[in-house]
Amino acid sequence: MHRFIIVGGGAGGLELATRLGDRYASPSSRHPAKAQVTLVDRYPTHIWKPLLHEVAAGSMDPFTQELEYAAQARWHGFEFQQGELAGIDRAAKRITLSAVLDDDGAELLPPRDLEYDTLIIAIGSTTAFFGVTGAPEYSLALDTVGQAERFRKRLIAACMRAEHQVHERVESGPGTSPSTEPRIQVAIVGGGATGVELSAELRNTAQVLSAYGLHKLDPRHDVGIVLIEAGPRILPALQERVSTATAELLTRLGVKVMIGETVAEVAPGIVRTASGKTIRADLTVWAAGIKAPPILGELDGLPVNRLGQLAVRRTLQTETDDNIFALGDCAACAWPGNERNVPPRAQAAHQQASFLMKSFAARLENRPLPEFTYRDFGSLVSLGHFSAVGNLMGGVIGGNMLIEGLFARFMYMSLYRLHIAALHGYPRMVLDTFAHWLRRSTLPRVKLH
Structure with missing residues (x-):
C-alpha cells in the first residue's frame, strides 16, 4: 500500500491525516484499505494554535479543548507516532525521529526510522526573537x-x-500616598x-x-x-x-x-x-x-527561503523532490497576483489540506497534479468578550467590508467550530459546542489556579 507520512499535527496536518485516513486507510466491506497513513508529532495532544492566547489569559482550560492524537488515529484509521523530526534520507525515502523523553528525562521511545512513499511536512512555525538581547x-x-x-x-x-x-x-500605617x-x-x-x-x-x-x-x-x-x-x-x-x-x-x-x-x-x-x-x-x-523551525534548513538538500521555510511549487511539492510536500506556516508557496507568499494563517493551512486531498487522489492514479490557489476570505481579531474586529473579502461578500462587534465575534468563533467539524464531522461539532456552553455556564470564566 502507498505510505503517507504527515509530520506535524497542527491545523493543516491533523485535518489532512484525518481525511486521508477516512478515505484510504479505513477498510470497509466494499473497499479495502488503499494506503497506510501515519501522523507524526512531538506532542501527544493537539490544540488549535489560535486559542493559545486564551489559554495564557486563563479564559480557556486547555485540557477541555485538547485532542489526543492516538484517539483521533483510532477513530479515523491512521497511525500516530510520537517524536520530533530529526532528519530525512531522500534516497531511501526514510525519516528519522528523535527519542521521546518523559518529564524526568528518561527515555520513553527510542529514535526510530519510518519509510514513506509520500512525505508531507506541516510542522508549523516558532517564535522569532530577531536577535534581541535578553x-x-x-x-x-x-x-x-x-x-x-x-x-x-x-x-x-x-x-x-x-x-x-x-x-x-x-x-504599616499612613504616610505613603x-x-x-x-x-x-x-x-x-x-x-x-x-x-x-x-x-x-x-x-x-x-x-x-x-x-x-x-x-x-x-x-x-x-x-x-x-x-x-x-x-x-x-x-x-x-x-x-x-x-x-x-x-x-x-x-x-x-x-x-x-x-x-x-x-x-x-x-x-x-x-x-x-x-x-x-x-x-x-x-x-x-x-x-514567527520563523520556520531550524530543522527545515538541515533536511537533505531541501531548499529553504530566508525565513527558513521550505520552498515549494504551486503543487506544494518541494522544489527538489516530487515525493515531499509541505503546507502551512513552514511552506513558502507563491501567491499569484501578490508580491508576498501565501500568508501563515490557519485558513491557508485548511485550504492546503483540502487541496492535497485532491492532489493525492490524482497521484495515486498517476494523473498530473493540480496547482494550489489561495483564496483570502479576510481576517478576524478577537478582543475577548468585549468585541471583535476584522474584514471580509470578496470571496464571501463580493467586496471588502469592515466588521466589528457581535457579528464579528460570531464569525471568529465559527472559525474554530469549522476546524472541529473538519476533525469530527458536523454532528459531533454541534455536540462539542453544546458541551462547551454547559462548561462555561457552570465554571468560572477564568481558570483560577
Whole structure:
C-alpha cells in the first residue's frame, strides 16, 4: 500500500491525516484499505494554535479543548507516532525521529526510522526573537500549551504578590500616598493578532480575578497592559481601518498602545526600546513574529527561503523532490497576483489540506497534479468578550467590508467550530459546542489556579 507520512499535527496536518485516513486507510466491506497513513508529532495532544492566547489569559482550560492524537488515529484509521523530526534520507525515502523523553528525562521511545512513499511536512512555525538581547531568556513566547500555562500561572502569582504588598503597606500605617503607577505591568511585544488578542483577554482576566477575590487590586488601574509595536500601526497585515478601529477599542479598555517603538533589549523587570525608552514589565510576552523551525534548513538538500521555510511549487511539492510536500506556516508557496507568499494563517493551512486531498487522489492514479490557489476570505481579531474586529473579502461578500462587534465575534468563533467539524464531522461539532456552553455556564470564566 502507498505510505503517507504527515509530520506535524497542527491545523493543516491533523485535518489532512484525518481525511486521508477516512478515505484510504479505513477498510470497509466494499473497499479495502488503499494506503497506510501515519501522523507524526512531538506532542501527544493537539490544540488549535489560535486559542493559545486564551489559554495564557486563563479564559480557556486547555485540557477541555485538547485532542489526543492516538484517539483521533483510532477513530479515523491512521497511525500516530510520537517524536520530533530529526532528519530525512531522500534516497531511501526514510525519516528519522528523535527519542521521546518523559518529564524526568528518561527515555520513553527510542529514535526510530519510518519509510514513506509520500512525505508531507506541516510542522508549523516558532517564535522569532530577531536577535534581541535578553528576549529568549526574559520573555515568554506562546508557541505551546506549556508556555501559555506558564504565563497564566505567573500572572496569577504576580497579582497575589502585588495584593499582599499593598496589604502590608496599608497595615504599616499612613504616610505613603497611593501610587499612580500600576502595581503589575504586562508588556506585550508585537502588535499582530496574537499580541492584540492577548491584551484584550488579559484585561478581562484582571477583572475576573478581582471579582473572585484572588486579589483586591483595581483591575483597570493596578493592572497595566502595554502593547509595543515596531511599525507605524498595530495589525500591520490587515487594512488600516481595521487597525485603527482595534487601536481605539484597546485604548478604551485601558491598554497602552506604543507604536513605532522597536525593542532593543529585554531584561528582568524592564523592556528597553531603540529610542531610549524604558518600560517596566513584571511579565513580558514576545509575540513579535514567527520563523520556520531550524530543522527545515538541515533536511537533505531541501531548499529553504530566508525565513527558513521550505520552498515549494504551486503543487506544494518541494522544489527538489516530487515525493515531499509541505503546507502551512513552514511552506513558502507563491501567491499569484501578490508580491508576498501565501500568508501563515490557519485558513491557508485548511485550504492546503483540502487541496492535497485532491492532489493525492490524482497521484495515486498517476494523473498530473493540480496547482494550489489561495483564496483570502479576510481576517478576524478577537478582543475577548468585549468585541471583535476584522474584514471580509470578496470571496464571501463580493467586496471588502469592515466588521466589528457581535457579528464579528460570531464569525471568529465559527472559525474554530469549522476546524472541529473538519476533525469530527458536523454532528459531533454541534455536540462539542453544546458541551462547551454547559462548561462555561457552570465554571468560572477564568481558570483560577
